Amino acid sequence: MSEHIVSKTIYFLIFGALMVLTVLTYWVALYDFGALNVVIALAVAVTKALLVVLFFMHVRYSTRLTKIVVISGFFWLALLIVLTLSDYFTRPGTSGVGGVPASRSTR
Amino acid sequence: MAEAVHTTMEHPASAHAALQHHFExxxxxREAGTLGMWIFLVTEIMFFGGMFMAYILYRSYNADAFAAASNRLNVxxxxxxxxVLICSSLTMALAVYYSQVGKRKMIVVMLILTMMLGTTFLVVKAFxxxxxxxxxxxxxxxxxxxPFNWYAEEEHGKQVTQEPARDAATERNPQAVPTGQEQKPDASFASRAEMFFFIYFAMTGIHALHMVIGIGMLIVLTIMAWRDRFSPEYHSPVELGGLYWHFVDxxxxxLFPLLYLLGAHGISGGH
Incomplete structure (x- = not known):
């Protein structure tokens, strides 16, 4: 398996998409979608990150071993976030959402 | 890769000068290098992941203070x-491209452009x-x-009490106060907003440190490229440097939407 050379055209296309998505990030932030604000912001950011990882970082053309390492990396990040939140958000007590010390004043 | 197993430590004279003795x-x-770099980047994901985790937790408990503090940043x-960073990622990707096709001058040009864009980022950050x-x-x-209580600051000359702070806040920016919770600017508001800035400086600071290291790496790569050390057969340093640079991007x-745009809809008047 020899090295895959990504063409300049693809790089410029991805660059254009990233620019559009950056403007989109800013534009959607001006509107209030309530609880969906975070979801939309993250969806756009994840899309951008995927484009960078797959094309700029060549993961799409990498060996399976590399792909597994990349996927497991993000999988462990997901574990970190999901398990931590499942702890904090199910704690009984303060303010209906859990018991994290919100600030110094509550310590 | 699966051909004859070498029994000696030496490669034949025809092998590429950059080929290390422990590789076939x-x-x-090259593939081993890419894998190793990605394993390093996975540790970086974990490193930044811890800070993102802190951000998520504190933000979910201090939505009002975080939105108000976020609005103090220069969007x-x-x-x-x-x-600037996305442009630098493009020039970095092009540097990798030119190293793959073996155009020495273009590699140098693209690496220097990447460095200039990276420096621009750091200068803006410094401002x-x-x-x-x-x-x-x-x-x-x-x-x-x-204190990090801008509502109270507006009540210039008066003593900082809870009542005027709350009124000023709700008048000025009703959107910053989410409904349903006890979230109104209170005595703890300042320290909760301060927490946003702790996280802001930690995350952007560590990110900027990565940029500085990245620029140092680019300087080395540029010198190597200038000395014609890369070829279509051997350009792993450029490729791996690119991986690092894109990761920082x-x-x-x-960071941009999570830190800067939290309360943007509140500023624009709330739609």
């Missing part, structure tokens, strides 16, 4: 920096930090006398 051939060496500068310094919006004990792709 250039392709195996224009953050936006410009996002554009942002200085602005925060001028406004005393540095968390911790540097400015112990200035990805971190910023998340």
């Amino acid at each position: 051939n250039m392709e195996q060496q 224009t500068m953050g936006f410009i920096n996002t554009i 942002e930090y200085y602005d925060k310094y001028e406004k005393s919006e540095i968390p911790g004990r540097l400015f112990p006398s200035r 990805i971190v910023w792709i998340f």
Whole structure:
């Protein structure tokens, strides 16, 4: 398996998409979608990150071993976030959402 | 890769000068390098992941203070920096491309462009930090006398009490106060907003440190490229440097909306 050379055209296309998505990030932030604000912001950011990882970082053309390492990396990040939140958000007590010390004043 | 197993430590004289003795051939060496770099980047994901986790938790408990504090950041500068970083990712990707096709001068040009864009990012960031310094919006004990309670500050001359602070806040920016919870600017507001700035400086600071290291790496790569050390057969350093640079770009792709745009809909009047 020899090295895959990504063409300049693809790089410029991805660059254009990233620019559009950056403007989109800013534009959607001006509107209030309530609880969906975070979801939309993250969806756009994840899309951008995927484009960078797959094309700029060549993961799409990498060996399976590399792909597994990349996927497991993000999988462990997901574990970190999901398990931590499942702890904090199910704690009984303060303010209906859990018991994290919100600030110094509550310590 | 699966051909004859070498029994000696030496490669034949025909092998590429950059081929290390513990690899069979250039392709195996290159793939091993890419894998190793990605394993390093996975540790970086974990490293930044811890800080993102802190951000998520504190934000979910302090939505009002975080939105208000986020509005104190300069969105224009953050936006410009996002554009600058994406441009630098393009030039870095092109540097990798030119190293693959073996165009020495273009590699050097692209690496220098990448460095210039990276430096631009850091200069803008420095102006942002200085602005925060001028406004005393540095968390911790540097400015112990200035609370992070901008609502109270507007009540100039009066004593900082809870009542006027709350009124000023709701008048000025009703969107910043989410419904359903007890979230109204209260006595703890300042320290909760300060927490945003702790996280802001930690995350952007570590990110900027990565940029500085990245620029150092680019200097080395540029010198190597200038000395014609890369060829279509051997250009792993450029490729791996590119992986690092793009990773730092990805971190910023998340930092920009999460830090700068939290309360943007509140500023624009709320739609």
